[in-house]
Structure formats: structure tokens, C-alpha cells
Amino acid sequence: MLDENEMAQYRGRKTEQSASPPGFHEGESSPVPKRHRIRRKLQKVGRSTLSLTLPKEWVDKVSARPGDEVALEINPDGSITIIPGGMEPLPRSASIEIRECSPPGEWFQDMITAAYRNGIETLEIKFPPELRETVWELLMNACDIVPGMSIVAEGQGKIILQCFTDVSHYSYSRLMWWLSTLIDGLFAPLTGEEAPLKGYEFRMKEVQQAYNLTARQCFQSLTDKNLASSVGITSDADVTSNIMCGNAIQRLSVMLVMMIRLREKEGFPEGIGDVFSELRTITKDAISSNISPGPFEKLGSILDRVSEIERKVDTMFPVGDKDPRYPCLYRGVISVIHSIKVVISTAFLKRARMEMEKRK
Numbered sequence: 001m002l003d004e005n006e007m008a009q010y011r012g013r014k015t016e017q018s019a020s021p022p023g024f025h026e027g028e029s030s031p032v033p034k035r036h037r038i039r040r041k042l043q044k045v046g047r048s049t050l051s052l053t054l055p056k057e058w059v060d061k062v063s064a065r066p067g068d069e070v071a072l073e074i075n076p077d078g079s080i081t082i083i084p085g086g087m088e089p090l091p092r093s094a095s096i097e098i099r100e101c102s103p104p105g106e107w108f109q110d111m112i113t114a115a116y117r118n119g120i121e122t123l124e125i126k127f128p129p130e131l132r133e134t135v136w137e138l139l140m141n142a143c144d145i146v147p148g149m150s151i152v153a154e155g156q157g158k159i160i161l162q163c164f165t166d167v168s169h170y171s172y173s174r175l176m177w178w179l180s181t182l183i184d185g186l187f188a189p190l191t192g193e194e195a196p197l198k199g200y201e202f203r204m205k206e207v208q209q210a211y212n213l214t215a216r217q218c219f220q221s222l223t224d225k226n227l228a229s230s231v232g233i234t235s236d237a238d239v240t241s242n243i244m245c246g247n248a249i250q251r252l253s254v255m256l257v258m259m260i261r262l263r264e265k266e267g268f269p270e271g272i273g274d275v276f277s278e279l280r281t282i283t284k285d286a287i288s289s290n291i292s293p294g295p296f297e298k299l300g301s302i303l304d305r306v307s308e309i310e311r312k313v314d315t316m317f318p319v320g321d322k323d324p325r326y327p328c329l330y331r332g333v334i335s336v337i338h339s340i341k342v343v344i345s346t347a348f349l350k351r352a353r354m355e356m357e358k359r360k
Helices: 004-016 056-062 106-117 129-143 172-190 200-221 225-231 236-266 272-291 296-316 329-359
Strands: 043-045 049-051 070-074 080-084 093-097 122-126 149-155 158-163
Touching (some): 056 225, 093 106, 106 129, 106 200, 129 149, 129 158, 172 200, 172 236, 172 272, 200 225, 236 272, 236 329
Parallel strands (some): 093 122
Antiparallel strands (some): 043 049, 149 158
């Protein structure tokens, strides 16, 4: 078990973690529709069978028809989850076993993140006792970027993680605005508006938190249509677009942090601050378009603005990444532009899906 010093250190690190988006408080009033509870009386059928009718709202939402199969999942608290036919529930628990021949490293943290995104609630970690210190340190780093995941028990060669985050508390649009705010803060030092912040790497971690929370919400909505409806995910196609968008924003945050470090080390040539200022505005518009996709013409104009900046950068660096003065800057700016293009592309996908639904 942990001694008092280790527990104090762990608690201190966990209090620094942002388990919920800034300004988001558990239980606060929210524009996100809450799950409704509908009461039904059990009816006796035959000698010993009990039955009940399904709410019409649920039947309409999942397009259920007589003869369709549904799966009933009995939860530990005694409640029952009804899953429409063709939709298998995601597993709620998983385990990771570490062996002496494969010591934990980056792959281990990636597996914890993947388990979180896929909706795992209880994660058991098994490991050789001699690796305890390494496993513990890696777990604390992993928990920094998965909101609500905490260590709840430890035994000989075993640690149990539990997730306490309820993704239904956050609408998809609110998570996107959170990401937009964080990315905007990372652009600021690159535009010359302010000196690079010492906490920009922590801000990048917050972007990872927001993306992981978004991915968890998306994967859970695949098998919980009530959740999907309450958080503003209207189709499985939305899930794909949302994950692509979040992943692109996460990659964008990594590139922006690299650019901030580069500016601190080598400085920027004249004009680059203006480029990042324009990209900052475009990124806001691109994320906003993912929340509420406008007509194709508007999305096309955003893409045209990005392409214009890309041509401008090519003019500033005629030999591209072979410029001896700034060998890494050109590649970095182009990578930022490509990530923004992916965000815009996901808005196009959403708009296309909306247009197809109109034609049905």
C-alpha cells in the first residue's frame, strides 16, 4: 500500500488536474437536456411473467418496430440498460498486464488513454512488484490527461483505476468551445500579442483532456442513443467527424507548443506573427463551423483563406524547409495549416450529412 508521503504527493498532483472544463461545475444548470425518467407499472402476463411498455419517445428515437431484438444489460446497481438491436454495449471493465519482458513505457500510457476513450469505467493494472515505482509514476502522468480517472485501490502487483466522469454533463458544443478557448491561448504568444506563457505546456495537457473527454463521449454515444441525443450527437457519422476534429485540434496544440519553443530559442522572422494571427482567426471559424456547420459556400471561403496563407508562407520561404536561417519554422507552419484544414474538412463532412438528410 502507499505510505502517507506518497498519498500526499498523489493528492497534490490530482488537485492540479482539471477534471472538468473551466467554468463547468458538476450539477450546475445547463442548456444540455437531461435524461428523463419515465415511470411505468409492471404488468403481469401469464402466471409469473412481468412486462412493461416502452415509452413512445424512446421507440421513435431508435426506430424500434415489433419483432426487433433488443439487448438487456443488467447493471451492478440493479438498473437495466435497454440496447437496440445491432448495438452491442461497450465493455465497462478491462485489464492491462505488464510482464518483465515488456516494461511499461509510452505504450502503457497509450493503452490507458485508449481504454478511457472507449468508455472503460474500471481498469485493472497487473505488474511485477519490482516495477511498482515505474508503474506508479506512469499512471500519475496518464491520469493527468484523462479527466475523472483515479487510482482507487492498490494491492501486491495490482492497481485499480476507476473513472468518475459522467460525459452526459457536457454537450459536444461546450467541449468544442473549451478546445477553441485553449487553442486560442496557444496562438497568442505566436502572434506577438504577449510573451510566451510559462504554463503553455499545461495548456496543451488541457487540450488532451478535452479531446479525451470528447472521444469518450463519442464512443459511448454509439451504444447509448439517449446520451447521443442529450449531448447533441445526431448520427454515427457525427461521431466520426467529432473524433477527427478533436484529434486534429490535439495535433494542432502540439505543433503550436513546438512553435512557441522555437520562437523562444531562435526568434521569428518579420511577418510570421501576422501569419499566426490570421491562422488564429481562421481556427476559431473552423471550430465554430464544426459546432454549427454553415452552407458549403461559407466553409469553402474558410478553406480559401487557409490556402491563401499557405501560398503566402511559400512566398516567404522560397526554398521551403531548406532555408538555412529557419530550417524548422517552415515545416512547423505548414503542419499547423494542415491540421486546420482537417478541422475544416470535418465541418464539410457534417454539412454533407445534413444535406443528405434533407433530401430523404
